[in-house]
Amino acid sequence: MPEPAGEFDLIERYFVRAGAGPAPRVDLAIGDDCALIDGGPDTQWAVTTDMLVEGVHFLASVDPEALGHKALAVNLSDLAACGAQPRCFFLALGMPRADELWLASFMRGLFALADGHRCVLAGGDTTRSAAGITVSITALGDVPRGRALLRSGAVADDDLWVSGILGDGALGLAFRRGEFTLAGDDASAAIRRLERPQPRIALGIGLRGTATAAIDVSDGLAGDLGHILRASGLAATIHWDAVPRSRALQELPVATQQRYVFTGGDDYELLFAAPRSAATTIESAALAAGVSVARIGHLRSGQGLVVLDSDGRAVDIAARAFDHFRHE
């Protein structure tokens, strides 16, 4: 889930320790969308954890069924970004009081998504939490050994692709906050994108062996692409006109659209790199997965991200991000 940038960067620094070597049966720890642990000679488990807190990621008035969906979806989206098949999840749930109606609705949303992916609740913990609802989920999926998609692995001249459309997560949030109005259909579409993101599991699995690097877009395209660029040691060029956006988003001023796409977050689409020769394979995988994909740019040697508008001029992404924080 998107976080105010900055202060929590320092926390993650405390999670990684200099000199901590490899550990038995832990193949990849910290720094990618999932950790990888030994699942036998032929497979690895991809494992991810996300915590959602009332007042930060959702309001007390949230539809509990939507919250149940989203709490699992953000974890499954991390599994999708690794190309893993979801198998099970663990739920830790803090609630101010045991509200049966709320809980039944929350679990309904959670199980509907879980069942759709044959992902079972394998364990959990419940506790009182006087200050508000807290949901922490750890999800596990498996992937053939050595075939997990990572943030690293992309090479210069790879194409950059995204699934679905970007920016509607932020659009839905702005609409929820009453920042502007939307027509009925557009409103429900944007809210649906914000509250019911669909983890791109089938696409992630279809990209095994084809994508050279992948991540899910949860914090905005600029930040999440930045993770791939740093992990792969590359720079990128994106063509703004090629970035897929909803009709509703395209009616807003371009600066707002760019802010939502690059720094908005909550889209839960896949961003991935692949060699040019893989375009047909990717389009077939997307078709099979029932998801649209779009080629939005390419990678190159160097550092940093350049976004070109339709006139070939560079867009000032930093200024868009600044707008974002100024308005928070």
Added chain:
Amino acid sequence: MPEPAGEFDLIERYFVRAGAGPAPRVDLAIGDDCALIDGGPDTQWAVTTDMLVEGVHFLASVDPEALGHKALAVNLSDLAACGAQPRCFFLALGMPRADELWLASFMRGLFALADGHRCVLAGGDTTRSAAGITVSITALGDVPRGRALLRSGAVADDDLWVSGILGDGALGLAFRRGEFTLAGDDASAAIRRLERPQPRIALGIGLRGTATAAIDVSDGLAGDLGHILRASGLAATIHWDAVPRSRALQELPVATQQRYVFTGGDDYELLFAAPRSAATTIESAALAAGVSVARIGHLRSGQGLVVLDSDGRAVDIAARAFDHFRHE
């Protein structure tokens, strides 16, 4: 961690669904100390989750280093109860603000325990949590396939054993709350038992193939033994004089001692069943693990728990539990 009984029972009912069959690669879901998932032809992963919430499990004034220790210890104790070797854990941490001093101390306590068991932090999530600190940990350990200790599996005439001493977790909590005074050494011992429980990993591993059932004592002997009795379909007799207690605890009125032992919780010792013929094996395993063990009773066919005092009279455990809730 101990919870006010009752209202949260209903929550766990929502976690278990009628008709939910077995799932691919998930060997055991919900209802034991750990879930078991496929770790390859020869092994299984034991997985457990616990959430600790400020104001419920600890106060804002808690020593962060002790909290770091305990948050991991309660999870490793579940792995110990399954006979699993800890390998890695995932940390989700909510904090009102990024307090570097607090965080450094918390992680120091956490890593000190983790390093002692060669258990690595494999992933995590950090978030703002305006209302207070929330720590959710998922820990994974491995166990040879089919050798995990479960709550089920005990048979009539098995002996009942516990490791270490019982009741000092509750004693430490009562002392912290200022309910009575303790002499210096006794005070620090009780606080240490409350705040720095030592998961009985080596003992759990040593009991593989010997113990027929096991659980960790986190909610008091009565409740946790009850889980074994229900899962194994048996009754139990415990001899009060055989229950190992600290000298400090034995100076309190017997009714208080029994309340702390049977309904107090926070002891994190292992309670396990084994055939009489295994006594020597168990004592050797305990010696090798550097932990004391005591035979406190036995299992029999039927239902329920009988506790006999030194005169052979039945102790009214329900009345002790009632005292407990009345004084909350």
